[in-house]
């Protein structure tokens with residue numbers, strides 16, 4: 001069984017990439033075979049894993065355009081024992097280049113058909129929009145979408161639009177798509193605002209909200225500049241411990257052992 005999740009939220013800077021990168025590393029450390037796919041032209045997930053995008057010859061862009069197979073675009077990271085399909089700035093043009101192409105929403109899903117059985121988890125990092133790249137990720141995400149929610153003012157704004165997009169993709173493109181989980185990020189237990197946002201998200205989404213909350217922790221924001229997940233950069237920091245716990249919670253939920 002392969003669990004395929006997209007990390008989506010059209011709101012920028014909520015922790016999509018940080019969550020996708022760190023969960024990939026911790027799931028791999030749990031012995032799972034994991035593929036991380038960077039679907040954002042910013043390529044933050046790729047650089048957070050230490051990939052120098054100026055040296056890339058193929059990326060998720062080429063996979064979407066059908067220039068190469070997903071296997072050809074996959075890099076193995078020996079240090080963390082995981083795989084990644086990196087992104088490149090060229091991906092910014094893919095939405096326009098695919099206009100008019102048949103079945104353009106299915107490009108990623110079709111490309112992954114040969115890859116699925118090689119992995120236990122495929123995690124897809126989406127850009128901050130609900131455009132064609134995110135729709136491709138949602139169409140490929142046969143287990144569901146994971147939505148990071150930043151515990152800040154206006155956090156819930158946009159969640160109803162995201163839910164509508166998820167419903168539309170479910171109806172038309174991927175009947176298996178569900179909101180598999182909401183993840184509270186940059187949580188600060190000392191502020192009333194964080195507690196209010198958490199309470200409100202839990203009121204609406206109930207048990208779909210992960211019980212592990214990711215605290216605001218400067219170590220998490222430093223790690224990408226060293227090209228490392230928190231697993232090696234600062235494993236005993238509050239952020240490291242939280243993502244480790246979250247990976248265990250996600251694995252238990254996915255694999256039906258919770």
Ligand SMILES: Nc1ncnc2c1ncn2[C@@H]1O[C@H](COP(=O)(O)OP(=O)(O)OP(=O)(O)O)[C@@H](O)[C@H]1O
Pocket residue numbers: 011012013014015016017018019040042044126127128185186187214215216217218220221222224239
């Ligand atoms: N828990 C946290 N504590 C402190 N800083 C964090 C935390 N999570 C993420 N950050 C920082 O906040 C910024 C935004 O996070 P991230 O890039 O993961 O969000 P994103 O949703 O992927 O953004 P985008 O929409 O631009 O793709 C980054 O600089 C990141 O290092």
Ligand SMILES: [Mg+2]
Pocket residue numbers: 016017018040044125126127
């Ligand atoms: Mg991102």
